[in-house]
Amino acid sequence: xxxxxxxGYPLTHSFSQKYFxxxxxxxxxxxxxxxxxxSIPSIEDLSTLLLQKKFLYGxxxxxxxxxxxxxxxxxxxxxxxxxGACNCVLLxxxxxxGYNTDIIGFEQSLKPFLKSHHTHALVLGTGGAAAAVIYxxxxxxxxxxxVSRTASDTGIGYESLNESLLSKYTLIINTSPVxxxxxxxxxxxxxxxxxxxxxxxxDLIYNPTExxxxxxxxxxxxxxxxxxxxxxxxxxxxxxxxxx
Numbered sequence: 001x002x003x004x005x006x007x008g009y010p011l012t013h014s015f016s017q018k019y020f021x022x023x024x025x026x027x028x029x030x031x032x033x034x035x036x037x038x039s040i041p042s043i044e045d046l047s048t049l050l051l052q053k054k055f056l057y058g059x060x061x062x063x064x065x066x067x068x069x070x071x072x073x074x075x076x077x078x079x080x081x082x083x084g085a086c087n088c089v090l091l092x093x094x095x096x097x098g099y100n101t102d103i104i105g106f107e108q109s110l111k112p113f114l115k116s117h118h119t120h121a122l123v124l125g126t127g128g129a130a131a132a133v134i135y136x137x138x139x140x141x142x143x144x145x146x147v148s149r150t151a152s153d154t155g156i157g158y159e160s161l162n163e164s165l166l167s168k169y170t171l172i173i174n175t176s177p178v179x180x181x182x183x184x185x186x187x188x189x190x191x192x193x194x195x196x197x198x199x200x201x202x203d204l205i206y207n208p209t210e211x212x213x214x215x216x217x218x219x220x221x222x223x224x225x226x227x228x229x230x231x232x233x234x235x236x237x238x239x240x241x242x243x244x
Contacts, residue, residue, distance in 0.1 A: 066128025
């Protein structure tokens with residue numbers, strides 16, 4: 001039995017477990033492969049997990065460990081080395097090899113929605129998912145500005161967002177967990193009344209399907225997109241890497 005899983009904390013719900021369980025069934029692999037959730041309170045618990053799960057072939061990583069897992073890896077892909085965030089690990093010859101499949105998932109899902117005026121993007125949040133998003137924006141030559149609750153050398157605080165900025169930054173990507181189930185009435189604190197039909201809002205959250213962030217943008221005429229397709233694409237890339 002080949003075992004795969006998801007490492008994070010807390011894991012109140014898991015797209016990955018359901019997705020891969022159904023995938024294994026569709027491929028006739030239910031007797032050969034399984035996928036479990038590994039909710040560990042500290043990244044230091046990863047070493048114990050690896051000792052306990054003798055048949056673990058690979059695992060995905062979610063909040064809050066996409067950056068914290070790096071010191072545990074023996075090898076990393078060029079993308080992981082560039083952004084310092086990993087969401088997919090292959091176990092091979094007792095070595096942990098780190099990849100970032102968020103990059104592929106985000107790029108491929110975003111491209112069909114891009115218009116010629118989407119030349120500047122606001123990235124809400126500063127975690128591991130934000131690092132993957134910024135990597136793709138740089139690749140696509142889309143200028144970006146990071147936004148978080150506290151201003152820093154690399155970004156601004158939400159209080160600095162105004163009509164002038166929002167008229168320029170017409171692509172807005174939420175990489176934070178704000179608005180995720182069960183806190184579905186929460187939304188990033190941007191001035192939504194400045195949004196127009198020129199804006200595209202992308203929320204990496206997929207549960208609920210339309211977060212308050214997306215609903216607020218939709219009400220202003222903006223196009224909207226959730227993170228479901230990105231999750232499917234990154235999951236498929238993870239499966240490919242686990243079978244190379």
